Structure formats: structure tokens, C-alpha cells
Amino acid sequence: MxxxxxxxxxxxxxxxxxxxxxxxxxxxxxxxxxxxxxxxxxxxxxxxxxxxxxxxxxxxxxxxxxxxxxxxxxxxxxxxxxxxxxxxxxRPVRFAPSEATALVVALHTMLDVAAPEAAEVVERTLAKLEGAIGSDESPRQLHVQSQPSRGAEIVPVIESAIARGHQLELTYHVASRDEESTRVVDPRAIASVEDALYLDAWCHRAGDERVFRLDRVVAVTELDTPVADPGARARDLTQGWFTDADTTRVTLRLEPAARWMTEYYPVEGVRPGPGGTLDVDLQVSSEAWLQHLVLRLAPHARVVDPPELAEAVLRSARATVDTYERWSGTSA
Missing domain, CATH: 3.90.1150 (Aspartate Aminotransferase, domain 1)
Known part of the structure; x- marks a missing residue:
């Protein structure tokens, strides 16, 4: 057992x-x-x-x-x-007028994205707070009209899928490549980070966890199919370290002369490699950016995973060398 x-x-x-x-x-x-x-x-x-x-x-x-x-x-x-x-x-909490006012404004903002059961709690809390603010010697009426977050209009569809354990089909605008892609995801939670709403989900196209900005979702449909892992927990997206959709996890093998890059680029993992090298994992959203990075680190770095990107970067490096050699021969 x-x-x-x-x-x-x-x-x-x-x-x-x-x-x-x-x-x-x-x-x-x-x-x-x-x-x-x-x-x-x-x-x-x-x-x-x-x-x-x-x-x-x-x-x-x-x-x-x-x-x-x-x-x-x-x-x-x-x-x-x-x-x-x-x-x-x-002891009962006592708020200064400015603190109570700030809390009321924050709670009104939460109502834009709160799930129905959470919205009931927020509304009850607001009623008590606004009643307390208005019960002093000089009653004041506070009106708050928050600007809905971009992407808020699709929140009910996503919340319905999460509540029912259903998958979603997303059409998503990939900003790094200025193109749209369609994929099926297992939604876990919606999070508000700074001024944007995000969906934490398992992406079946990428075969990994992904985060989607709701204002970049072109279309969303709740499917009848259940999520693959109903017990999967949502991640905490408020720490700012999450990756956006359509990024690829890449492993670079660095020789000692290229180890400096771990101090200048956001990496997810670092571990010893063979022969004194260092294997570094990072999320990459653009093949062109990766090629530029490897050329900058050359000859002290190479892509080891995924194999298709390793081959693509190697071809690009060879083409760059061939171009340089032809140019040098022409100029001599």
C-alpha cells in the first residue's frame, strides 16, 4: 500500500x-x-x-x-x-481611511476576473468595508469603475472549462514570430500579473507546461474532452519567472570560456557536463535568436538538445562560415 x-x-x-x-x-x-x-x-x-x-x-x-x-x-x-x-x-483589524479605500479599489478590480464563488466572497467583503467607511462622522461614498483587463471577455469560457475539467482549443498569436497557431490545452488557472491576465495550462502541442496571455488569444472553444491529468496543480505565476507560449526548452553545452552566459541570460537549469563542460537549460522562442547566441559563444558552445535545433544551428553556422570565406576570397 x-x-x-x-x-x-x-x-x-x-x-x-x-x-x-x-x-x-x-x-x-x-x-x-x-x-x-x-x-x-x-x-x-x-x-x-x-x-x-x-x-x-x-x-x-x-x-x-x-x-x-x-x-x-x-x-x-x-x-x-x-x-x-x-x-x-x-484582535480586530483596524484600517486607516486611506488603507480601507485602497482595499476597496483592489477588491473592485478583483471582481473583473474572480470566479463566481470567489466573486460572492469579494462582494460580501466589499459591502462590509464600504459600510464601515461610510459609518464614520463624515460619510463618504466611493465609486470605483475599473477598466476591464484585456482578454477578460474570454475568462468565462476558460473558467467553465476549468470547473468542468474540459480541454480548450486555443488560437493564439505568437508575438515573437507574428503568427497564429492552434493548439489543445488542459487549462489549470487564470492569474493576473501586473496589467495582464494569463492562463496556466498544459499544452499538448508542445508536450509541456505553457503560459498564455489572454489578450493574445484570438479564439477559444471549450471542448467536451476531459483534461489528461485532473489532479494537476496550477503554478504560481506571480513570481515573474514563467515562460510564454511556444517557447522551446533548449540545452546548451558550454566550455569554460562560455560560462559567462549563465550570468547574463535567464536559465532554468545548470549541471556539470562531460569533460569539464556545463549543460545549461533555457527557454527559447526564436530559432534565429538561438543561432545568434551560439555564434556569439562560438567555438565554446553547442546545442545538444533538441536534436532538430542542434542540426539547424549547425547548418546556420556552416553557412555563415562559408559566406565569410567566399567574401574573404573575393576581397583578397
């Missing part, structure tokens, strides 16, 4: 659980570790990791008396959770 495993959490998952964990513990005094894990739908190891983050948090300036205290001896010995010096988290 296989042991039950819990998928790794993203940072937002852990923050959300920590914010709920402290009031839960304060209301009960002490809680057994396995009981807390069952309450939050995770395993004991994850709760223990959360607690080791928790005791490094607290009030500014972060001196020992400002931090939340976790009884590590009780945790490791009796497997019991006890926290102290966290009473301020149980």
Missing part, C-alpha cells in the same frame, strides 16, 4: 494557511500536530514546516520580543503545538 503524499504547496498556499493557523491555535490553547494537519487538509510534516516559518514572523522591528513564539520542544517531543506572543493577530 502506498503512503499518502501531499502535493508541494505554493507560497500563496502556505501564507493562506499560516494566516488561518494562528487564530486556530490561539482559540484552542494547544493542539496535537496530527489534529491540526487533519483540520487544514495536509500532513503533519507540512504543518511542522509552517510552524518553523511562523516563529520567524511577528511585529516590526523583528526583535526577539516581537516574534511569535513556538514551543519547539513540545512540537518535537510530544507532537503538540503551543504558540505564544501572537495575541495581536486575534
Amino acid at each position: 502506498n503512503a499518502r503524499t501531499t502535493p508541494a504547496d505554493s507560497a500563496p498556499d502556505q501564507v493562506a494557511r499560516l494566516l488561518a493557523l494562528v487564530p486556530y491555535l490561539l482559540a484552542r490553547g494547544e493542539v496535537r500536530l496530527d489534529e491540526a494537519a487533519a483540520h487544514f487538509g495536509t500532513d503533519a510534516a507540512q504543518i511542522e514546516r509552517d510552524l518553523r516559518v511562523l516563529f520567524m514572523t511577528g511585529l516590526s522591528p523583528g526583535l526577539p520580543g516581537d516574534l511569535i513564539e513556538v514551543d519547539i520542544e513540545a512540537l518535537e517531543g510530544e507532537r503538540v503545538i503551543r504558540v505564544d506572543n501572537a495575541d495581536y493577530l486575534a
